[in-house]
Amino acid sequence: MTFEQVFLFCLLGVVFAFLVWGRIRYDLVAFAALIIAVIGGVVAPHDAFIGFGHEAVVIIALVLIVSRAMMNAGAVELIARFVLSSGRSLSTHIGFMSVIGAGLSAVINNVAALVMLMTLDIEAAQKAKRPVSRSLMPLSFATILGGMITLIGTPPNIVIAEFRGRALGESFSMFDFSPVGLICAAFGIAFVALVGWRLIPETGPAVIGQSEDAGLFVAEAGVKENSKSIGKTVNTLYPMADEHDVTILGLVRRGKRLPGFSAGEEVRKSDHLVLEGDPKSIEAFIGAAGLDAPGAEEHGGLRGQSLILVEAIVPDNARMVGRTALDLRLLYRRGVTLLGVSRQGKRFRERVRKLVIKPGDVVLLLGPESRVMDAAEWLGVLPLAEKSHTVIQRGKAMFAVGVFAAAVASSVMGFVPLAIALAAAVGIYALFNVVSAREVYESVEWPVIVLLASLIPLGLALEESGGTKLIADQILSLTGALPAWAILTILMIVTMTLSDFLNNVATALIAAPVGLSVAQGLDVSPDPFLMAVAVAASCAFLTPIGHKNNTIIMGPGGYRFGDYWRMGLPLEILIIAVSVPAILFFWPL
Known part of the structure; x- marks a missing residue:
């Protein structure tokens, strides 16, 4: 040798x-x-770093x-x-x-x-x-x-x-x-x-899951135009809610919470369902039921930004204490929605945006990541880094599938190499905010x-x-x-x-x-x-x-x-x- x-x-x-x-x-x-x-x-x-430009390395990163x-x-x-x-x-x-x-x-x-x-x-x-x-x-x-x-x-x-x-x-x-x-x-x-x-x-x-004392949030979700929930009574949505570990607490119509659980009420356009559950469950149910988070339209459209849900604790000296999201004009000033509030498992009849925040509450903020973090600092709340969740942009599902299918087809038919086809797909995803710049590197x-x-x-x-x-x-x-x-x-x-x-x-x-x-x-x-x-x-x-x-x-x-x-x-x-x-x-x- x-x-x-x-x-x-x-x-x-x-x-x-x-x-x-x-x-x-x-x-x-x-x-x-x-x-x-x-x-x-x-x-x-001169050959030491050729691997970083190797096509296999590039393809794996792009995939x-x-x-x-x-x-x-x-x-x-x-x-x-x-x-x-x-x-x-x-x-x-x-x-x-x-x-x-x-x-x-x-x-x-x-x-x-x-x-x-x-x-x-x-x-x-x-x-x-x-x-x-x-x-x-x-x-x-x-x-x-x-x-x-x-x-x-x-x-x-x-x-x-x-x-x-x-x-x-x-x-x-x-x-x-x-x-x-x-x-x-x-x-x-x-x-x-x-x-x-x-x-x-x-x-x-035996079973992995939430601990019994895990914080449940009370949140609201709007009934958008062409929602699959329109025309159904609230109680017919219970099986779907159970499937997603969410409880439907009631219905808001024309700005007012209807009495009781509104089980027999027919859901109409522009109503709001009052939900209770953990953030991921609430977000999944909103998507499955064809609902919208309040303020989601502010970030909507094909070019809409990637949104995240962030849980944050409200300390004694926070700007939020003693005030409501409506008072703070949170969505107008900061482009962030107060989606839900967790208060030691207690339920409340006030609308989320009209609820007076107390020390010790855990708030659920929805918006683009940079805005959510800026808003959290302005509000004086403490974000829980391990309790942030990316919001699924369900309206872009077919768009994403179409781009991917086009990339694969163009490679299979020999128009462009696979690495170039995938790179073009990634560029389109980034352009239309299917993935944010941060997520491109984090992925x-x-x-x-x-x-x-x-x-x-x-x-x-x-x-x-x-x-x-x-x-x-x-x-x-x-x-x-x-x-x-x-x-x-x-x-x-x-x-x-x-x-x-x-x-x-x-x-x-x-x-x-x-x-x-x-x-x-x-x-x-x-x-x-x-x-x-x-x-x-x-x-x-x-x-x-x-x-x-x-x-x-x-x-x-x-x-x-x-x-x-x-x-x-x-x-x-x-x-x-x-x-x-x-x-x-x-x-x-």
Whole structure:
């Protein structure tokens, strides 16, 4: 072995050890390794940062922003709102959620799909009074499986596609991953829905949800023109309110609260419903019932700004104390709406904007983030940073879907590269405030970007030094008597095992050139080997550290490190069993 090969093998060995150890952030480990490689002379200084401009890195960042835009516009919610039902059996619920999760993961980033559906799954567990641990892990695994269906569903597919473009002159296209990915997802979802959840121990809290003393707000929502609630009596809205954990306290008409709960009153245009619930529930019900938050029209329209809900405590010396929102002319002066008030669980008959605020109240402010924070400072209230919620811009849902579909279509038809198409979509989303400038940067998982950008030059150096060919020759020497399909299976097993303990992007970067070298050594097509690496790198089901989705559910599900392999091991065996024949059928040797 040459000095460069020895240096890189030792360096990558140390990197992998630190990644498995997990005590130091993986992006810092990768970036430090890149600097050491430059100092050691195995990576040229002018090549040190080429990874930050690599197309795979750019696409991953853009996909994350697009995912945020789709969630902001309510495009995801249009599908997800139908998943909550306490009447379904657990297997049916898991199957239903898994299909939706896999479908969403195919068109947006699988991490974003899980984050969106996880809240709904927890709510469903609350309503059914069952352990959330039984359904969260199947949901996580389903979103991972769904990500394999398209190019943009999961980062390893993007890495493999771009590697093929660089090595063979033509990249995998958007739907080249679909035949094998769909088969893996179908078998995987059937397993987790029918068998897998039964293997999960009932650990952690029985139900995750609000504590009983969580503050409930009394808020108002206006009945806008063409609202689906017009013509219905208030009591016919109760089932929808129950579904969203909201209580309808009454009706305001022509500025006056009607007596009692107004259950039999017919809802009219310009009425206001008085609601009680937590901020996210109130906001979700407003969207589902076709209502408007007071003052929302001030920020409306296609170019309307992204809105947030912020909870803030009212101290003794606040400007708000002893005054009402009407007195303060809050909407006119500051462009912010007082949406609701929480007063130690007490209900009140006064209209929210006419309610005299007292010390200790918690107020719910609605508006653009910059204005809300300025208004909070002017009012003298103390915002709770962990209690802010982005308001879904449901009127932009079809617009967001149309822009995304146009971007994908333009790329598939070869008009523009995928990175350019996604960049144009992000630009349109930002122009029309589907995502704010702040959200554009917040949506990107910068540690993943730094990890990928740092490992790309190391992977290139390993290739150029002959290191990947050396690994491939070693694999061939140990498996020389085996047929090509058996060697492909072994490569999958090794890659899948690495992915369980390393970041899946890092695994794909290292395994892709090895797979190509093995194929060249066998004198067969490299495509089945690259597809095998893509599938194996994505399927990290044995541990909570192999894939971010598994890490996200660990706390809410109350899982322990050793709980994942119970369902994950048979699932990985199943994926290998079905994916190898599928790969060889659609991508012959």
